[in-house]
Amino acid sequence: GNSVTQMEGPVTLSEEAFLTINCTYTATGYPSLFWYVQYPGEGLQLLLKATKADDKGSNKGFEATYRKETTSFHLEKGSVQVSDSAVYFCALRGSGAGSYQLTFGKGTKLSVIP
Amino acid sequence: DADVTQTPRNRITKTGKRIMLECSQTKGHDRMYWYRQDPGLGLRLIYYSFDVKDINKGEISDGYSVSRQAQAKFSLSLESAIPNQTALYFCATSEDTGRREQFFGPGTRLTVL
Numbered sequence: 426g427n428s429v430t431q432m433e434g435p436v437t438l439s440e441e442a443f444l445t446i447n448c449t450y451t452a453t454g455y456p457s458l459f460w461y462v463q464y465p466g467e468g469l470q471l472l473l474k475a476t477k478a479d480d481k482g483s484n485k486g487f488e489a490t491y492r493k494e495t496t497s498f499h500l501e502k503g504s505v506q507v508s509d510s511a512v513y514f515c516a517l518r519g520s521g522a523g524s525y526q527l528t529f530g531k532g533t534k535l536s537v538i539p
Numbered sequence: 540d541a542d543v544t545q546t547p548r549n550r551i552t553k554t555g556k557r558i559m560l561e562c563s564q565t566k567g568h569d570r571m572y573w574y575r576q577d578p579g580l581g582l583r584l585i586y587y588s589f590d591v592k593d594i595n596k597g598e599i600s601d602g603y604s605v606s607r608q609a610q611a612k613f614s615l616s617l618e619s620a621i622p623n624q625t626a627l628y629f630c631a632t633s634e635d636t637g638r639r640e641q642f643f644g645p646g647t648r649l650t651v652l
Contacts, residue, residue, distance in 0.1 A: 468543075469631075471640055471641075471642075514581060525587065525589075525639060526587070526597075527582075529581035529583075531579055532581055
C-alpha cells in the first residue's frame, strides 16, 4: 500500500533560518503529492502540491519538488518567520483505483523563535 | 463564513455514551470524509462518502458509524464511546472530478473519560 515518511520533529529554528522538512513516499504508479499545514487550533490547509515528476509546488515562500527518482517531496523555505510555526504534513494521493484517498505522514512540528 | 464547519468544536464525554459529530459544507462538493488525528500518527481515514447514497469504510471504521443526511451534511457517530477514541476529528470535502483537493474543517476535539 501507499505510505509517507517524514522527518520527526519537533524542529526549532531561529527566525530567518533555512528550513528543510524531508518527505519520502512509497506508492505505485504516479501519485500526486501535497504539503498541508496546520496552525495551532486550526484545521489543515493545503500549502502546495505537485501532480507529476519534476513539478515544483510553491506557496508563501515554501517550495517542494516532486522527485520520482528518489521518491521524495522535501519542503523548503529560505527564511522562516515566527508565523510559520505550525505542524506540517506530507501527503500523497494515489493514481489508480482509490485515488480519492489521502495518505498522510505523521506530521512535523515547526517552532520558529525570534 | 467558513466553507467547512464542524460542531461541536470541543466535547468531553464519558465511556459508553453515544455521541455525534456534525459536519456541514457550503462548497457544493459531492465527496466528504472523516479523519481522526492522534499525536505522532498523522491523520487516518474513518469513513468517506462519494454522494448521499454512497458511503464507505476507511482505514479505521470500527466503533464508528456515519450518516450522509444531504449533500452538505455528513455526521460521525460513536455508538458507545471508549477512552481510546479520544482524538481530534476532522471532516473534509472534495470535488468528484478534476483536482479533488481536499478542504478541511477546523476539527472537533473529543475527550472520552
